[in-house]
Amino acid sequence: MKALDIALKDLTRSFRSPFAVLFMFGIPLLVTGMFYFMFGNIANEGEFNLPRTKVILANLDEGGPKFQINPKNIPGGKAAENMGELVVGVMQSEEMADLVEVSLASQAAAARTAVDRQDSQVAIIIPPDFSKQFADVDGEAVIEFYQDPTLTIGPGIIKSILNRFMDGMAGVKIAVNIFLDQAEPDETALVGQVVQQYLEISLAQSEDLEGELLEVRAPSSPQGNAAAEVSNPLLGIISPIMGGMMVFYAFFTGTSTAQSILKEEEERTLPRLFTTPTPQAAILSGKFLAVFLTVLVQVAVLLTAARLIFGIQWGDFLPVALIAAGIVFSASAFGIFVNSFLKNTRQAGVLFGGVLTMTGMLGMIGIFAMNSPAAAQMSDTVSLLVPQGWAVRGLLQAMNGQPVSSVLVSALVMLAWSAVFFLIGVWRFNKRYE
Amino acid sequence: MSYVPAIEVLDLHRSFGETKAVQGVSFEVLQGEIFSLLGPNGAGKTTTISMLCCLLRPDGGDARVMGYSIRSDPTGVKSVLGVVPQELALYEDLTARENLVFWGKMYGLRGAPLKARVDEVLEIIGLRDRSNERVGKYSGGMKRRVNIGVALLHKPKIIYMDEPTVGIDPQSRRNILDSVVALKNQGMTVLYTTHYMEEAQELSDRIAIMDHGNLIACGTNEQLVKLVGQQTRIDLTLNVEAGSILSAWQSVRGVARVSVEEDKISVLVDDSNQVLPRLFEAATRFSARITSVDIREPNLETVFLHLTGRALRD
Numbered sequence: 001m002k003a004l005d006i007a008l009k010d011l012t013r014s015f016r017s018p019f020a021v022l023f024m025f026g027i028p029l030l031v032t033g034m035f036y037f038m039f040g041n042i043a044n045e046g047e048f049n050l051p052r053t054k055v056i057l058a059n060l061d062e063g064g065p066k067f068q069i070n071p072k073n074i075p076g077g078k079a080a081e082n083m084g085e086l087v088v089g090v091m092q093s094e095e096m097a098d099l100v101e102v103s104l105a106s107q108a109a110a111a112r113t114a115v116d117r118q119d120s121q122v123a124i125i126i127p128p129d130f131s132k133q134f135a136d137v138d139g140e141a142v143i144e145f146y147q148d149p150t151l152t153i154g155p156g157i158i159k160s161i162l163n164r165f166m167d168g169m170a171g172v173k174i175a176v177n178i179f180l181d182q183a184e185p186d187e188t189a190l191v192g193q194v195v196q197q198y199l200e201i202s203l204a205q206s207e208d209l210e211g212e213l214l215e216v217r218a219p220s221s222p223q224g225n226a227a228a229e230v231s232n233p234l235l236g237i238i239s240p241i242m243g244g245m246m247v248f249y250a251f252f253t254g255t256s257t258a259q260s261i262l263k264e265e266e267e268r269t270l271p272r273l274f275t276t277p278t279p280q281a282a283i284l285s286g287k288f289l290a291v292f293l294t295v296l297v298q299v300a301v302l303l304t305a306a307r308l309i310f311g312i313q314w315g316d317f318l319p320v321a322l323i324a325a326g327i328v329f330s331a332s333a334f335g336i337f338v339n340s341f342l343k344n345t346r347q348a349g350v351l352f353g354g355v356l357t358m359t360g361m362l363g364m365i366g367i368f369a370m371n372s373p374a375a376a377q378m379s380d381t382v383s384l385l386v387p388q389g390w391a392v393r394g395l396l397q398a399m400n401g402q403p404v405s406s407v408l409v410s411a412l413v414m415l416a417w418s419a420v421f422f423l424i425g426v427w428r429f430n431k432r433y434e
Numbered sequence: 435m436s437y438v439p440a441i442e443v444l445d446l447h448r449s450f451g452e453t454k455a456v457q458g459v460s461f462e463v464l465q466g467e468i469f470s471l472l473g474p475n476g477a478g479k480t481t482t483i484s485m486l487c488c489l490l491r492p493d494g495g496d497a498r499v500m501g502y503s504i505r506s507d508p509t510g511v512k513s514v515l516g517v518v519p520q521e522l523a524l525y526e527d528l529t530a531r532e533n534l535v536f537w538g539k540m541y542g543l544r545g546a547p548l549k550a551r552v553d554e555v556l557e558i559i560g561l562r563d564r565s566n567e568r569v570g571k572y573s574g575g576m577k578r579r580v581n582i583g584v585a586l587l588h589k590p591k592i593i594y595m596d597e598p599t600v601g602i603d604p605q606s607r608r609n610i611l612d613s614v615v616a617l618k619n620q621g622m623t624v625l626y627t628t629h630y631m632e633e634a635q636e637l638s639d640r641i642a643i644m645d646h647g648n649l650i651a652c653g654t655n656e657q658l659v660k661l662v663g664q665q666t667r668i669d670l671t672l673n674v675e676a677g678s679i680l681s682a683w684q685s686v687r688g689v690a691r692v693s694v695e696e697d698k699i700s701v702l703v704d705d706s707n708q709v710l711p712r713l714f715e716a717a718t719r720f721s722a723r724i725t726s727v728d729i730r731e732p733n734l735e736t737v738f739l740h741l742t743g744r745a746l747r748d
Contacts, residue, residue, distance in 0.1 A: 005539045013527050272523035272584075275487045276540040277512040 002278050006286025007293055010260055014294050024253050024298045028245035029305055035238050036310055052101045053154030056120040057091060058111040059084040059104070061130040083134050083169070084126040087143065090165055091124070099157060112146050122147045122155045124162070134169065137177055141169070172198040239312045243395040244364040246302045247388050250327050253298050254335030255356055257291045261429065262345050274433070284429055288422075292332040299324050315398035319407035323394035326414030330387045333418040336425035340432070363388025366396075387417040440465040440500060440592050440623040441486065447494035448481050455481040457647040458495070463625055463640075465591075468618050470634040471627040472734065473644035474744075479627040480520060482644070483596050486625070487517045500591055513542075516585030520596040520627075522577050523584075526570035530561050530580050533569060534587060541588035551587055558613070559583040575606025582613060592623040599633065611637060631734040643738060650741050659732045662740040665690055666706045669728040670699045672717065682716045689713075695745045702739055 014020050061084025091102050103120065105111040111123035125144035133139035143162060147155040175198045264270035264287075273283050303324060306312045314320045338351060363386045365379040383389030394410030441463035448456040456478045463469040471479045484490040486497055488508035496503055502510030524533050534552045543551060556562040559579040564572075569580060578598060585593055595614065599607045614637055618624055628634055634641050635655050642652040651658055672679065676699055683701060684692045688709040690702040703709040706729050717724050730736065739745055 002540060005536065009525070009528070009536050012532075013525060016527050267525075268519055268521045268523035269525060271489055272517065272519055273540060274489055275512060275515065275517040275519075276537070277509050277542065278540050279509070 003282045003286035003289055006273075006283060007289035010257070010287065010290030011293055011297075013260070014257060014290070015297075020253075020256065023249060023256070024294075025301055025305070028242070028249045028302055029309065031245050032238055032242040032306065032310060035241050036234070039234055039237050051154065052099060053122060053151075053158055054103070054120040055091060055100045055122045055124060055158060056103050056105050056111045056114045057088055058106065058108050058123065058125045059088050060108060060128045061085070061126045062128045063131050083131040083141065086169075087124070087126055087162075087165065090161075096161070099161075108144070115146055115148055118148060121151050122158050124158075134173060141166075235310075235312065238310055239399055240367040240392075240396060242302075242306045242310065242312055243399065244367045244392055246299065246306070247327060247331075247391040247395065248360040248364060249302075250295050250299055250331040250391075251334055251360055251388055252352070252356060254291055254295050254331035254333075255338055255351065256335070257294045258287075258332070258335035258339040258425075259342075259345060259348055260290070261287050262339060262342055262348075266345060270433075280430070280433055284426070284433070288332070288336055288426070291335055292328060295331045295335075296328045299328055313399065314395075315401055316404075319394075319398040319402070319404050322404070322407055322411040323391070323398050323414075326394060326411040326418075327391045329418035330391060330414045330421070333421035333425065334387055336429070337421035338425075340425040340428035359386040360388050362386050363390075363392050365389075366392055387414060387421075390414050390417065438465050439463065439498075441469075441497065441625065443482070443486070443495075443497045445495035446482065446485055446492050446497060448485060448490060448492050454647050456485070456492075459644070459647070459649045460495075461642050461649060461652055463592075463623060465623050466618065466621055467639040468614065468624040468626055468637050470638040470641045471625070471644055472629065472631065472634040472641050472738075474629050476646075477629075477644040478647040479629075479644055480596055481647075483517075483594050483625070483627055486511075487515055487594055488512060513588075514591045516588065516590035516593040518582050518585045518593065518595040518598050520598075520600065522581050524569050524577060524580055527568060529566050529568050530556065530572070530583075531565040533580060534583060537584040538587045543588060551589075555583045555586050558586065560609075573606075574602050575609065578602055578606055578610060579613075582610065586617075590622070592625065593617060594625045594627075596627050597629070598626075599628070599630070631738075635734055641734065643734070643741065645738075645742050651737065655734065658734060658737045662702070662732050662736050663704075665702050665704060665732060665736060665740060667730040667732070667736045667739060668701045668703055668706055668710065668713070669726075669730065670701065670713070670724055671697055671726045672699070673723045673725050674721075677720075679717060679720050679722055682720065683713055686712045686716055691739060691743055693739060693744055700739060700745055702736065 014024075061082045063082035088102075088104070090096070091100060096102075103114075105114065105123075108123075108125045111120075111125055114120040115123045123144075123146035125146065127133075127142065127144065129139075130141050130143070133141040143166070145155075145159055145162065147159075261270070261284075264273075270283075274280065303314060303320070307314065338355060342348065342351060363383050366383045366389065368379070380389075380393070383392065390410050390413045394407055394414065397407045397410060439462040441461075443459060443461050446456050446459045447454075459478070459482055461469075471482065473479050481490065485492045486499065486504060488504050488511050492504070496505050498504075499511045500514045502508075502514065504511050525536070528536070531552060534555055535548065538548045538552060553562070556565050559582060561576060561579060561583075564576075569577060572580070582595070582598065585595075598614075599610050602610075611633065614624055614626065624637075626634075626637060638655065640652065640654055641658060643650050643658070651661060676694055680692055680694065680699070683689060683699075686709065688704045690704065691700075692702075693700045701709075701713065710727070710729075714724060735745065
């Protein structure tokens with residue numbers, strides 16, 4: 001009972017401190033909020049809101065060998081008379097309508113002028129010999145790409161789409177050449193079928209270009225937050241950040257709250273507590289309980305606030321509860337452990353600046369490297385050297401809807417860390433005050 | 435006052451590394467008396483008090499507080515004690531009432547009795563009207579009063595007060611001294627430590643003088659003063675450095691001891707009327723001029739000077 005009284009007293013003191021409240025709740029939400037607003041423009045009710053790129057096309061292609069192309073395979077449903085028309089068809093297809101706004105020019109100069117005047121952002125000029133060069137074994141079919149140099153994203157996407165299309169066409173050309181080299185004279189009539197076959201493959205790929213270039217990739221079998229990320233990529237950015245912030249500041253709070261043992265020693269209230277008929281075990285238990293309860297409140301509030309403010313989907317209840325418990329135990333025990341090595345609060349500067357920041361950043365390194373597979377693999381390994389790394393790992397697992405068994409491993413490792421930290425911390429503090 | 439001992443201290447020892455803080459201290463405190471431990475800083479008073487409230491384990495010896503041994507029954511000792519530490523030991527971000535409620539719980543009080551006792555203590559320390567203000571906003575004197583109030587919550591039989599008047603204004607000091615007397619009048623036993631001779635003299639039924647970890651004298655004020663006989667203390671200042679004048683004065687007939695503190699020289703003499711002219715004469719021989727003379731009747735300062743050769747404030 002006395003232990004609980006001590007813990008409640010410490011909780012009251014902690015939550016009366018504006019500094020503590022700011023660091024417990026304000027900073028993690030604020031940092032996540034900054035990212036939310038920084039990347040908020042890429043999400044609008046869960047959809048991309050990239051402005052359409054204005055493209056002006058000058059198809060000067062005079063044609064070349066006729067291939068047997070079924071109109072149903074041509075974007076727009078029209079038969080293409082030449083390769084240039086095929087390009088125009090792709091650019092004017094419905095699939096591209098969200099990305100490009102196409103207009104046509106009859107001359108190359110007019111198309112360039114439109115870009116110079118900033119009426120269009122990109123001019124695509126298909127030369128007169130485009131089909132001929134394409135048909136020539138040694139020929140080189142080149143499209144002129146003329147863009148506003150001040151723009152990068154929109155023109156970059158169009159350029160990538162064209163490159164993909166041209167790569168596909170090059171594949172068709174190679175296939176035809178190989179066929180002509182190897183076919184018997186009476187089989188050359190089948191060249192049209194070969195073209196048809198490769199064109200179908202190439203065009204099918206072209207139809208997927210938008211998705212290929214702009215899709216925000218999600219882990220396989222997405223559930224929970226991952227499923228939400230597919231519809232709202234902003235969550236994919238801020239969810240790990242919020243998780244990382246929560247872990248970082250939970251450990252900060254655990255260490256800072258456990259520091260109250262040293263603070264009370266310096267304020268002389270701890271020695272005074274020892275002059276009351278309250279057993280030392282109850283006094284220290286109360287102090288430890290206060291650390292645990294403070295971190296528990298912090299984690300519960302941050303999980304809820306992040307859900308309500310940013311719409312973060314933490315995952316199913318059981319995995320999240322397991323990991324939250326792991327965070328609370330490990331952050332509290334870590335705080336008690338680290339403080340048991342300090343002589344006084346003056347040493348806390350080194351602790352907060354060094355140990356806590358270093359281990360915290362190490363634990364979060366996996367989040368920073370998420371979009372770089374090679375770095376992510378290495379950083380995942382490194383981050384697991386510290387308890388914060390396991391906490392982040394567990395949270396991401398829960399967010400990505402991984403099964404309880406996977407999350408349980410992370411939670412158990414955190415509990416093992418907690419047990420070791422707690423036992424060492426308690427032993428040292430008991431020794432200190434016996 | 436009852437002649438049954440509230441505290442029996444038996445040959446207490448405590449060292450910190452090479453430093454012997456308390457060396458074989460023994461004394462008794464009777465029930466209902468104010469007993470002062472008097473001595474300069476570093477004399478061993480706080481170490482003795484710390485052992486008596488079970489904060490420090492003695493290296494040797496024992497003490498019994500209302501019959502409970504500090505070695506074998508610290509919980510029993512703590513249950514009959516109220517401790518007012520030398521430094522403020524309060525939660526400044528809690529109100530006075532919250533502080534008292536918390537500390538009351540630590541002494542085992544709960545519910546209605548706790549609430550009633552907190553109100554009583556707030557009345558005693560005169561802070562009922564401002565009980566809901568955070569202690570951090572209080573003046574030094576008010577904090578001292580709360581500090582004492584905490585020790586009174588469980589109506590202890592004995593209260594230890596470790597230099598409770600250090601660093602506070604005269605008015606607050608007066609309040610605290612009055613409250614100590616009030617506690618004695620309520621039948622409480624008070625163990626009081628101080629390095630202010632006047633406080634010990636005013637408050638105490640009996641006084642123990644400590645120096646360098648030893649108890650060098652113990653008794654009532656009158657008993658202690660008798661130790662120096664009819665000796666009088668003369669405080670003098672010179673217009674030059676004391677230097678070799680000191681040894682000259684030490685050899686003057688009728689001078690018991692000479693000591694120096696900053697620019698003041700204290701001389702313990704048998705008869706000031708006879709000795710004072712000789713001191714002037716000796717000073718003149720050294721071409722020095724006495725610029726002030728203060729003759730003091732025997733008191734605890736004189737006793738300390740007599741016993742240790744040093745002024746109490748050294």
